[in-house]
Ligand code: ADP
């Protein structure tokens with residue numbers, strides 16, 4: 001395989017400096033072949049297809065649109081007797097024998113391998129299918145590290161293949177998707193790269209000196225050197241930025257025609273609101289409020305991003321903006337990306353509003369028909385002063401009496417289209433909230449001309465949370481520590497493992513875990529359980545008991561990610577922490593450290609060597625810092641920019657290849673190119689998809 005792919009590459013890139021000599025596609029592309037399910041590839045059955053689906057790869061084409069997380073540098077080839085320390089190395093060996101066994105969920109494959117200088121025991125995790133290929137006498141190249149148990153294999157080449165020691169892409173793998181497999185599939189997909197349609201006009205390609213899309217994909221997945229991979233990436237990033245820019249231009253054109261009714265000076269209601277808060281606002285909160293007030297005086301609808309780390313006090317500011325609408329007899333709406341988030345916000349806001357005589361309604365798609373109707377009527381009549389909801393709020397049949405201010409929470413989880421849908425046909429002032437601190441360049445790129453307010457300092461002088469990473473087999477020590485806090489009169493959270501299947505299964509697992517823990521680690525303590533399948537009233541009562549210290553511990557799913565606020569809770573255990581994303585872990589951790597006491601977060605996971613590279617990076621990042629901004633940057637490095645934006649769906653238009661921190665000039669070129677394009681041409685479809693897809697995002 002090496003040879004043909006290499007020839008293809010040389011041909012493909014021969015024209016990098018002389019665009020007019022690029023070979024024309026052999027025939028009309030047939031993009032439908034790329035749309036075929038990954039099961040069309042050799043060696044992909046339903047199980048593997050499902051695993052790929054979990055990382056967003058459903059079609060053959062999706063494989064091409066995943067960016068390698070990095071490239072493996074060549075490492076020296078060594079003889080077994082020369083292996084020294086834990087340095088990475090490649091050994092070329094012959095298999096003597098192989099066997100496999102299980103340890104819990106883990107499948108361990110070991111092989112005795114040797115060269116003329118000695119023998120060593122090589123170990124693979126979770127790749128049981130390999131065993132049958134390792135018959136005695138098989139020649140194999142292994143890349144990995146020697147340790148006291150033998151040689152831990154990271155990648156390998158069987159027979160003729162020579163990926164491993166060379167410059168090779170490393171894909172975001174998961175524990176059940178081996179790097180080797182991902183590379184093999186990529187090679188198969190690349191055979192269809194000529195079916196990729198070129199959306200950029202030839203004149204633009206020539207002017208910018210950019211390679212064809214298909215060549216760029218080849219360069220990214222099968223580069224001979226880093227520079228080639230980078231040139232390919234930049235080409236694909238340029239296209240993504242161009243599409244994004246065009247989408248922003250479309251929405252901006254719509255918005256420019258909108259006018260909003262200016263709101264007068266804040267009055268008595270806002271004074272009562274301030275007086276009702278048990279604290280004074282921080283300087284940053286005051287400044288944000290002043291910026292919002294200034295926006296609201298204008299007839300151009302406000303478009304402001306309020307950015308602040310977990311616990312920085314965004315809710316108070318957001319509610320201020322909503323109350324500005326209410327004081328004039330108009331309405332405010334808060335849109336959250338998931339049902340549970342919407343409900344948490346509803347509970348928080350309702351509690352703050354009730355004493356002010358402000359009526360708050362909840363609207364989500366899980367309401368029964370009757371409740372839904374009631375809510376709709378309250379919204380239409382204006383009896384609901386503030387409405388909190390999910391994307392259900394932007395559905396056609398929802399008719400606001402007089403919407404003046406809209407707050408969109410967790411901004412980055414919504415796409416461009418969905419954000420504009422709440423605004424369409426009305427023109428409220430809009431405040432966007434984000435807890436994931438977004439680097440300014442990223443914010444400007446993705447949200448266009450949003451103004452940014454920032455809550456940089458947390459309210460009280462809170463102590464940074466101490467975070468530890470605990471291996472599973474020592475989790476009893478974590479619980480011991482937790483019990484000490486309980487014995488001191490503090491409270492705690494235990495976060496259940498993330499199960500992807502369904503909210504119902506997650507809920508059941510959480511209840512089972514609470515039950516188990518009541519009879520085991522936390523025997524004798526009062527343990528409550530919180531998950532997304534509880535009705536709002538039940539959840540409210542569990543939260544109320546926890547707040548009133550009638551419960552010592554909350555066993556919870558990620559519903560506690562946001563909005564849960566109990567300063568007496570000082571310690572959290574996160575089970576199977578390797579399964580959570582970095583942003584999510586940071587949010588979860590934000591549930592402790594809300595009072596003056598020193599707080600702790602204990603991340604429990606399987607042993608380090610059993611985890612994927614990404615999981616190790618995430619956990620290390622959590623231990624090393626509590627700074628949300630730094631974590632966001634690390635998250636960018638680990639996951640790629642696209643995913644920070646919450647664009648988890650697969651598709652062409654996500655920012656997969658962009659690296660915003662280094663792509664400043666590319667960004668400017670894309671912006672200029674967007675302005676100069678006479679029409680969207682073939683890109684129109686991608687712009688549609690970006691806007692349309694984002695309009696359906698968040699339906700979880
Ligand atoms: P965010 O939404 O930014 O994560 P919250 O709005 O939930 O943060 O606020 C976190 C906690 O800090 C809440 O308990 C809130 O009541 C409290 N809080 C907010 N502003 C202040 C302040 N100025 N002083 C003291 N506590 C505050």
Ligand code: MG
Nearest residue numbers: 314315562563
């Ligand atoms: Mg909040």
